[in-house]
Amino acid sequence: MKPTPTSSSVEDYVKVIYAFTEWQDKPITSTQLATRLGVANSSVSEMVRKLKDQGLVDHQPYSAVRLTAEGQSLALSMVRRHRLLETYLVQELGYSWDEVHDEAELLEHAVSDTFIERMDAKLGRPSRDPHGDPIPAADGSVTMPAAHRMSQLDPGHSGRITRISDHDPELLRYLDQQRIGLDAPIRVQGRKPFGGALVVRVGTGPAARDFDLTEEVSEALWVSPEGTHPGCTLTRTTLT
Structure with missing residues (x-):
């Protein structure tokens, strides 16, 4: 209450x-x-x-x-x-x-x-x-959940999308159109030269797709490592 x-x-x-x-x-x-x-x-x-x-x-x-x-x-x-x-x-x-x-x-x-x-x-x-x-x-x-911003990850890092910021509805609509959602497997491939877009691979196997993510998009995504329990850090505050 x-x-x-x-x-x-x-x-x-x-x-x-x-x-x-x-x-x-x-x-x-x-x-x-x-x-x-x-x-x-x-x-x-x-x-x-x-x-x-x-x-x-x-x-x-x-x-x-x-x-x-x-x-x-x-x-x-x-x-x-x-x-x-x-x-x-x-x-x-x-x-x-x-x-x-x-x-x-x-x-x-x-x-x-x-x-x-x-x-x-x-x-x-x-x-x-x-x-x-x-x-x-x-x-x-x-x-x-134990998660990090996509923008902070190094090339070769892989995991699953754990959180997507809801700050911008237009960004959510864009991600939905691209079929990028919660729990999607994702891997950082690299970054384009001179501070360019972050290159990531979403999905696995034949269905995997590569995307160039702008800083705005990569800042809005959080990724948890593969095999990590969705909630491994517990903060407890009692409601009065």
Whole structure:
């Protein structure tokens, strides 16, 4: 359950802060928050002060914004809602993976905890959403896959696509058209000269295809080594 009644704006802020740091150690700045949320820097400054007053973030002037334990708990609750809703929209209602983000953003503030729990059971307790992001359990535990950005991998590295960023719907539509999706085998072949595209092979055997991936595309893909369990790093945070 969510810790205390909160506004949708507060819920959105803590969710964005958490999501930004989920796949990297670098904390988010106020400017990056403004960009992610599509609001003015002055609006972010005011909201961050409010979040700090409520004990949800730690923040000093000109420094990064970090969630407190209470803020982390609220963020995990909202992330759970959002990703379960995305999964339900794709699996049960036939939405495509580039359509679900905005729909889930609207629904996550309106549905009850009981609805979320019953939807989780209906879906069979999924561990990840349609983009490969882990779905926090009801107790706040999160199983993160061991994965690296495709752009950081050396030639010869192979594995399976574990996560695809949902930040850009157009990119998701492009990947869908190219039949590049979760769990697809992928191998780094090399890189074109002078900072050119990353050359990768998707698939195996006669069905394998080579692609030249721009930096934008390779930055959006995460790859787990072959034979790695999809969730080998466990982070546990208890929701209150």
